[in-house]
Amino acid sequence: MPEQNHASLKSAAFKAIDRARDEIIGLARKIYETPEVGFEETVTSGLVAEKLEALGLNVRRRVALSGLKAVRRFSAASPTIGVIGELDAVRVPGHPDANPETGAAHACGHHAQLGSLYAVAVGLNIPELSGPLSGSVAFLATPAEEFIDVGRRLQRRESGEIHFLSGKQEMIRLGAFDDVDLAMMVHTSSEEPSGRFIVGGSSNGHLVYSVRFTGRASHAGGAPHEGINALQAATVALTAINTQRETFEERDVTRVHGIITRGGASVNSVPAEVIYEGRVRGRNLAAVDKVAARVERCFKAGALALGCEVQVTAIPGYLPIRNDPAFDEVFVANAKAVAGAGSITRQPYDDTRGGSTDMGDLSHLMPVIHPYVTAARGMTHGADYKISDYETAVILPARVMVGTVIDLLADGARLAGEIRQKHQPAYSRAEYVRLQTERLRTIQYRGQ
Ligand SMILES: [Zn+2]
Ligand SMILES: [Zn+2]
CATH class of the missing domain: 3.30.70.360 (Alpha-Beta Plaits)
Structure with a gap:
């Protein structure tokens, strides 16, 4: 089993995360208190950038207006594993922790993802990993996953600030994922019981x-x-x-x-x-x-x-998500090692959740996984949605993602190479940009 092969590396990385636990959770809580809507997440993005820079990473800011990217290189060779955190909140004015002016609230738990992203960066920032791992890890904080404020975003499009109306769509178009070979993130869920991972399934287009x-x-x-x-x-x-x-x-x-x-x-x-x-x-x-x-x-x-x-x-x-089964297996092995064999719920790959995500778009270009961790209470996008346990929402998925990265990039990145080879991308970046550009159309109708 890969997790046994790399147990000492993982345990060193987990210790680094544990040492920074309070700071990591502090970042997620701070972001929760400053909810911002899509393409306007400047404070949020700044908070993440500062933390990554403090780890010695070179952060490219203002990617697709408010996104960022930083790469940790273990060796000059490929592959690069993308670790993603979404920056934006959703407008739920009745939420007790909503911004009183904008109504923005982290009622989808994206702040927890950013805590996890930083925790993964902390875990991988240890000297023990420099020899054994090949390739790189790219940390990508992506704006505007919630497809809201359509009128405002169309104005931004008309003024040339953006071309596509979501963060990952726009970051794909701008080439921010060109050097990324596989990508993952973990989204929070309020399904019961807490502390489980939901793996597989699909999303609506x-x-x-x-x-x-x-x-x-x-x-x-x-x-x-x-x-x-x-x-x-x-x-x-x-x-x-x-x-x-x-x-x-x-x-x-x-x-x-x-x-x-x-x-x-x-x-x-x-x-x-x-x-x-x-x-x-x-x-x-x-x-x-x-x-x-x-x-x-x-x-x-x-x-x-x-x-x-x-x-x-x-x-x-968005396009419906195609979670990569082989990539999921690596994540599941690590989730079992970290949280126990009973912590996994597998969802059939043809089982479509009603919601949508721009990870679906990315999944048409490269192997992607988008598991959920159950660590919240209330209704997603509802006034009662709240992270119930930050340890489970932030630290637990970070440990699983760190373990997954180590398995993918150890042994000359053999496993990452195998997953990439098995995967059939639906589109190249150019084909994707063409498809999504052609889907935009305007109909004028005079009812007289
Ligand atoms: Zn959402
Ligand atoms: Zn979400």
């Missing part, structure tokens, strides 16, 4: 919508007949979308949902502009596209009924 209904303002009391009510058009569209739900097939894991981010300007004026931000999810792109075509018809139906205009911008969301 998705398409994101920004939809603008444009009508005509008039006095809502004095001359409503002179106006064209964009809010009524949106209401018809949403009702039409709901009529489609009986056509959704169970096997597609379809999800259609959204919010109205602008419902009108003043109550005494017929709403002339309404903006809907929505999403269509499904277990593969064919399932997404099938439902997307119907949803787009419904947007037009709303405009047609009221005689207004609608502009539908369809934005490339």
Whole structure:
């Protein structure tokens, strides 16, 4: 078993993590207290950068606006293992620890990932590993995993600040993953019981919508007949979308949902502009596209009924994740060694969770794993989501990832090489960028 072969190296790395335990958890807690939304995680990113720099790492800051990357080199040869932590919070204004101005809260537990990322860097920063390991480890803190604030991000796109609307999508495009051969991260989960790893499974792909209904303002009391009510058009569209739900097939894991981010300007004026931000999810792109075509018809139906205009911008969301089974085996062996054989829940690889992640995009370019650690309470993205135990949320996954890196890079990085060879990437970076660029389209429809 590989974990027995490298037991002394791992134990030295674990000791380094244990010595820095309070500082590592302190970083995760500090980040929890400064929640920031996607592409705006400047304080968060700065906190992580300072810690990595204190370990002697050279940190490239402001990658994809607020991301960062640092590489620890054991030898000049490849491969490079990517260890990822996500920087952003999600907007849950009712969360007790939300930023009162922005409503941002770490209701998805990403702050724990950043604590783990730093802990892995600490564990690998010991002289004992310099001889036995080959290749490198890249630490990547990625912005904007939560696909929110679509209007704001479209503005950033128009001004040339970004091209894709999520952090990993953008970091792939910019080449930040070009020298990375395999990548992993561990996400927290509030499933019970605590202290387990959920390994395998898949996630939904998705398409994101920004939809603008444009009508005509008039006095809502004095001359409503002179106006064209964009809010009524949106209401018809949403009702039409709901009529489609009986056509959704169970096997597609379809999800259609959204919010109205602008419902009108003043109550005494017929709403002339309404903006809907929505999403269509499904277990593969064919399932997404099938439902997307119907949803787009419904947007037009709303405009047609009221005689207004609608502009539908369809934005490339995430690809379904393809966790790499051979890579998972290395992680599982280490999880068993660290947390016991009973700590693992295996999810079938065709079992799709309803949510989505931009690790899915990365998994189409290289072997990737995205296990979960159960270490939180409450509902993900809910007002009650909270890390219940930082030792389990931050330190435990870090130990498993350190063990995994050691197994991958020891013995001339034999295991990493084998995983990479077995893996069939779906796309090159250029093909991926082309695919996601082509998925972006705008439909104009005049309902008159
Ligand atoms: Zn989330
Ligand atoms: Zn998340």
